[in-house]
Amino acid sequence: MDNKRRPMKSLLLAGLLGLGVAGIAALTPGSPAVAQSAGSAGAMPMPEFTIYHLEGRRSERLVWLMEELGLPYNLAFERGNLGASMAAIRAINPTMPVAPTVTYGDQVLVESGAIIEMILARHGEGRLVPPLDSPDFATHLLWIHYSEGSLASRAIADYRVWQIQPPTQRSPLVDSQQVVQYAENFLMENPWFGGAEFSAADIMMLFPLNFALQLNIVDADLFPQVAAWMEKVQARPAYQRMLAKARPDGMVGSLPALPAHAPSGPRNP
Ligand SMILES: N[C@@H](CCC(=O)N[C@@H](CS)C(=O)NCC(=O)O)C(=O)O
The missing domain is CATH 1.20.1050.10 (Glutathione S-transferase Yfyf (Class Pi); Chain A, domain 2)
Incomplete structure (x- = not known):
């Protein structure tokens, strides 16, 4: 399937197949100019890319990256339900269930930084990376x-x-x-x-x-x-x-802020 032609779905397919799997939406980023350049000569074809996501967590980096680049991706999470979103991650990545976990073609990958570097090297066409000699x-x-x-x-x-x-x-x-x-x-x-x-x-x-x-x-x-x-x-x-x-409903499951920061003590020179 040509991912670039996939229409944007505004609703997540909550409870897909009734198996407790988080909803998956195919998303086409909103910048037509960038989307056009993403398809120009030089880049490898983008395989099916699904970001397994927890709202407000590091998986947002990959959604943001794909929006900056205008590249297609699927987004899988259960809106407002971190537990269900994590269950979906665990289902595809039981030994290292973290957000982000992605499927890239037939590979399951973790580590947001490594995924970003890989996407940029293969599909970025020089964008979002300073010139090599600078x-x-x-x-x-x-x-x-x-x-x-x-x-x-x-x-x-x-x-x-x-x-x-x-x-x-x-x-x-x-x-x-x-x-x-x-x-x-x-x-x-x-x-x-x-x-x-x-x-x-x-x-x-x-x-x-x-x-x-x-x-x-x-x-x-x-x-x-x-x-x-x-x-x-x-x-x-x-x-x-x-x-x-x-993050359509704002932050979900915020961690509590510390009541105070640690007082400054001796510092490294
Ligand atoms: N270094 C990893 C960290 C991934 C990570 O720890 N993600 C958090 C969410 S922000 C998580 O899934 N935590 C669940 C856990 O550690 O059990 C990355 O950059 O992708």
């Missing part, structure tokens, strides 16, 4: 990997530690405040995590920065560049289309 290419890759490898991991660790026992001071090791500060510093000199232009690094960075600021793991007031960047990326039409399709 310094921005190196920092774009840095932020793609930093988003999960340093930022999400440390912010989530600090959040979980707090829930076990609120700390009396911040860790003297690199902690969530320091990893967000590193991002803040970069944005003082660059408009985007892609450098001069928006790139897939910006898509990767939004989730963990939102997590750290909105859950009060760090003091949002300390990071005005990050706050301004967040407003800018969230105003993008492709991000807004992602919200309409992948």
Whole structure:
């Protein structure tokens, strides 16, 4: 089937086949200009691509990516029901049930960053990646990997530690405040995590920065560049289309914000 010609379905097929499988909708991104360029010479043909999704979670990155690129995808989730959406993920990926899980042709894949890099390399035709010979290419890759490898991991660790026992001071090791500060510093000199232009690094960075600021793991007031960047990326039409399709009822199952952030303690030099 030619995915590019598939009509957009506005409703999810809730309870598909009555088997507790999340609804699947085939979505055609809303930018005709981008959609046309997506089909031009050079890209590999896009196989059937289904994003198994949890509202408000990292799977939004892939929906946003596909909307930015104007590439076709299916979106599978049970609206307003994280448990049912997770059951659908578990059904296709029982040993590593995380969002996003995707099916790409006959492969089942996880890791949002790896999936994004693969889609860009095969189907991006140079979009959302700085030129290979520019310094921005190196920092774009840095932020793609930093988003999960340093930022999400440390912010989530600090959040979980707090829930076990609120700390009396911040860790003297690199902690969530320091990893967000590193991002803040970069944005003082660059408009985007892609450098001069928006790139897939910006898509990767939004989730963990939102997590750290909105859950009060760090003091949002300390990071005005990050706050301004967040407003800018969230105003993008492709991000807004992602919200309409992948978070149609707003945030579902929000985690509780911390009552306070850990006090600043000794810092690495
Ligand atoms: N590094 C992975 C993280 C995936 C991940 O942990 N996703 C969360 C949702 S945002 C999840 O599925 N959590 C369920 C669990 O860990 O059991 C990625 O970037 O895709």
